Amino acid sequence: MGIDAEYVLEMGNITKAFPGVRALSDVQLRVRKGTVHGLMGENGAGKSTLMKCLIGIYVPDSGTITFKGETLHITSTHYALSKGISMIHQELSPVPQMTVAENIYLGREPLTWYGLVDMPKMNKMAAELLERLHINIKPTARMVELSIAQSQLVEIAKAVSYDSDLIIMDEPTSAITEAEVEVLFSIIRSLIAQGRAIIYITHKMDEVFKITDEVTVFRDGQYIGTEATVKLTDAMLIERMVGRTLTDMFHKETVPVGNVMLEVENLSGHGFRNVSFAVKRGEILGLAGLMGAGRTELIEGVFGVTRTHTGTIRINGKTVPIRSPKDAIAAGMALLTEDRKLTGLYLNASVRENMFIANIHSYLVGPFVRFRKIEKDCERMRGVMRIKTPSLLEIIKNLSGGNQQKVLISRWLLTDPDLLILDEPTRGIDVGAKSEVYRLMTEFVKTGRSIIMISSELPEVLGMSDRIMVMHAGDKVGELTRTEATQEKILQMATGMKIASELAA
Numbered sequence: 001m002g003i004d005a006e007y008v009l010e011m012g013n014i015t016k017a018f019p020g021v022r023a024l025s026d027v028q029l030r031v032r033k034g035t036v037h038g039l040m041g042e043n044g045a046g047k048s049t050l051m052k053c054l055i056g057i058y059v060p061d062s063g064t065i066t067f068k069g070e071t072l073h074i075t076s077t078h079y080a081l082s083k084g085i086s087m088i089h090q091e092l093s094p095v096p097q098m099t100v101a102e103n104i105y106l107g108r109e110p111l112t113w114y115g116l117v118d119m120p121k122m123n124k125m126a127a128e129l130l131e132r133l134h135i136n137i138k139p140t141a142r143m144v145e146l147s148i149a150q151s152q153l154v155e156i157a158k159a160v161s162y163d164s165d166l167i168i169m170d171e172p173t174s175a176i177t178e179a180e181v182e183v184l185f186s187i188i189r190s191l192i193a194q195g196r197a198i199i200y201i202t203h204k205m206d207e208v209f210k211i212t213d214e215v216t217v218f219r220d221g222q223y224i225g226t227e228a229t230v231k232l233t234d235a236m237l238i239e240r241m242v243g244r245t246l247t248d249m250f251h252k253e254t255v256p257v258g259n260v261m262l263e264v265e266n267l268s269g270h271g272f273r274n275v276s277f278a279v280k281r282g283e284i285l286g287l288a289g290l291m292g293a294g295r296t297e298l299i300e301g302v303f304g305v306t307r308t309h310t311g312t313i314r315i316n317g318k319t320v321p322i323r324s325p326k327d328a329i330a331a332g333m334a335l336l337t338e339d340r341k342l343t344g345l346y347l348n349a350s351v352r353e354n355m356f357i358a359n360i361h362s363y364l365v366g367p368f369v370r371f372r373k374i375e376k377d378c379e380r381m382r383g384v385m386r387i388k389t390p391s392l393l394e395i396i397k398n399l400s401g402g403n404q405q406k407v408l409i410s411r412w413l414l415t416d417p418d419l420l421i422l423d424e425p426t427r428g429i430d431v432g433a434k435s436e437v438y439r440l441m442t443e444f445v446k447t448g449r450s451i452i453m454i455s456s457e458l459p460e461v462l463g464m465s466d467r468i469m470v471m472h473a474g475d476k477v478g479e480l481t482r483t484e485a486t487q488e489k490i491l492q493m494a495t496g497m498k499i500a501s502e503l504a505a
Contacts, residue, residue: 007066008033008197009054009166011313015344016049018398021390023049024060027223029216031166035187036198038212038229041241042430044388044400045218047201050473051168055087068165071241082164088172089156094143101126104158105296127213129161134183138221146328147292148338149176156184160191168199171401172206174448176426177456178491185211193481204457205234217241234422247489249431250463251439253446255282255464257355261318261450262333262419263286264302271297272474274311279419279450286465289494294474296338299421304326329358332418336408338454338459344408345396352378352392354407361413382411383411386436402429409437413444420444423454458487472496478498 009031017026031037039047052058054353056077065072067083074080095287102109107209107313110118110125126139126224135153143151159167169188173181188198188211200212201492208215209229217224217240224240258281265276272294278409279285287295301308304322313322315331322328328335337344346354355378356363361369378392388398402492405427412420426434441451441464455461461468468480470493476491 002249006032008068009199010064010066011050012064012066014050014053014057014065015044015061017061018055019390022221024053024221026063027218029220030226031197031199032214033197034192034195035213036192036200036211037217038208038215039199039201040208041217041218041239042402042432044220044403045241045430046221047218048170048400049221050218051087051170051199053134054080055085055168071101073433081162081164085168086162086164086166087168087170088159088161089170094151094154096142096144098132098143099123099139100137100141100143100146100154103143103154104129104139104161114273116122120425126157129157133160133187135158139283149180152176153180155184158185159279163505164196166199167199168201169493170201171203172200173202173204178458179290181207194202197241203305203426203434205431206459208237209234216351219243238431241430249435249438250460251435251442252464253442255442255445255466257282258448262302262452263312263314263317263461264314265303266307267313269297269301269311270306271310272301272471273470275476276475277469278440279481281448281450282445283379283452283466284445284464285355286461286462286468288458288468288490289470289471292473293471293494295471296415296423297474298471299335299423299452299454303333305335305419329417333421334358334412334415334417335421336412338423338427345404347395349396350393351382351387351389351399354396355381356414358411359416365406377414378410382413384440386433394473402433405429406437407441408432417448419451419452421452421454424456425453425455426455436458452503459465460486461485463492470494 007030009029011029013026013028015023015026027046027050028049049058053060054074056074056079060074061437063110065074067085067441072083104126110121112118123139130137135157137150146154150486152172158171165428172184188291191198197242202208212229215229215232215237216226219241236400260278261280261281264276268274275298278481289295297306300306304324304327314321322329322331346357352374356374363374382392387406388403396407409425426437429437445451453464462485466482469489470477470490472494473496480489
């Protein structure tokens with residue numbers, strides 16, 4: 001691959017292998033100056049691995065990296081940053097007890113003349129940066145106090161603060177609302193206008209067509225091709241990514257609805273007030289709302305993760321006191337949490353251990369563990385969920401984010417629950433895997449069980465829900481049936497517009 005002046009980055013014949021898996025096989029990537037270059041592929045396709053080679057987290061086994069006409073041997077993140085390459089990582093890793101300003105300028109803090117960190121100057125720099133990016137977060141706030149979405153915005157600000165010529169954005173919108181996505185896109189457009197280049201990794205198809213100029217597709221660690229975005233369609237892109245056509249993304253079927261399985265009455269807790277709702281057998285109840293609406297807080301209250309102040313929970317018509325997740329699991333519930341890294345995975349344990357841990361009691365016979373049954377069940381889930389891993393004994397932190405998510409879903413399916421609560425079930429999952437998750441959801445409710453699904457992706461809410469409950473600022477503002485729900489109606493309710501119009505009437 002010859003050097004071309006219009007390309008700010010050229011990666012040629014990059015190969016990278018790990019024990020038991022060849023992550024990249026002679027792949028290439030060429031990014032033009034002043035453009036947004038989309039990088040697409042299923043989980044495990046090699047996108048994040050290639051970017052980690054570019055930023056210096058991994059050193060490729062072979063291949064060349066040419067940046068701004070100079071061939072680089074990138075062996076550390078510090079070296080990549082010094083050359084003008086920065087990255088927003090998919091998995092956030094802030095220092096929780098430090099402030100926003102301290103996290104943004106970590107390792108490059110401004111110093112006073114006597115060698116100590118100049119906190120007022122650093123806070124001022126951070127405040128100016130956040131204001132310029134239209135991010136409404138105080139620089140003195142501690143990271144532990146922020147939501148996942150706010151942490152994501154801080155990570156974006158941090159990457160921009162390096163003043164890099166090339167910024168890699170790995171799933172930058174996975175945890176932020178649609179309004180914040182527009183803020184990010186305006187940031188991207190201003191960077192492009194300055195002649196910077198962006199590598200944009202996402203699983204959200206609409207974003208690809210909205211913000212990118214060119215798209216490169218990887219599949220199973222191999223380079224499939226690069227095309228101008230305007231020449232592509234959804235169907236073409238999906239077919240290149242998964243190697244097959246997806247005729248029906250959502251797999252939604254009409255399922256007979258039975259009796260009420262879960263009934264929640266006037267439940268109040270941290271972040272929500274007097275919420276009542278019910279979910280019937282055979283039904284998928286969607287939970288929609290913007291960041292801070294109280295959706296996750298409500299579900300954590302129902303599941304016993306947090307204490308509730310008032311209200312009643314009934315399961316199959318019987319009042320059940322739920323004081324802890326153990327009570328919820330005993331009552332037939334399962335909860336897939338929003339943040340897989342913080343509250344879901346045992347990162348240093350194996351895939352198999354992460355899968356069976358919630359159901360370990362069913363594998364015990366006296367003091368003995370039925371390892372053959374564990375192996376059989378976990379292998380079955382590995383096949384059903386199409387989890388890409390060299391073996392079930394692989395340490396889970398070595399898997400891609402999407403495959404980690406599939407392991408978590410498998411964990412809860414193994415508990416054989418009556419009610420499956422899914423908080424952002426397809427976050428960070430590729431289009432092929434999403435289709436598999438939707439199919440599993442449909443199969444689950446066809447057996448007469450129930451699902452509550454929280455999702456920030458409106459097409460997902462509309463595509464999979466039988467009813468949609470909308471929340472705003474801790475309150476339930478209404479419900480919509482599948483037939484009457486539209487994106488516009490949901491957004492009106494979620495932003496409080498419907499409430500405001502009713503109050504004005």
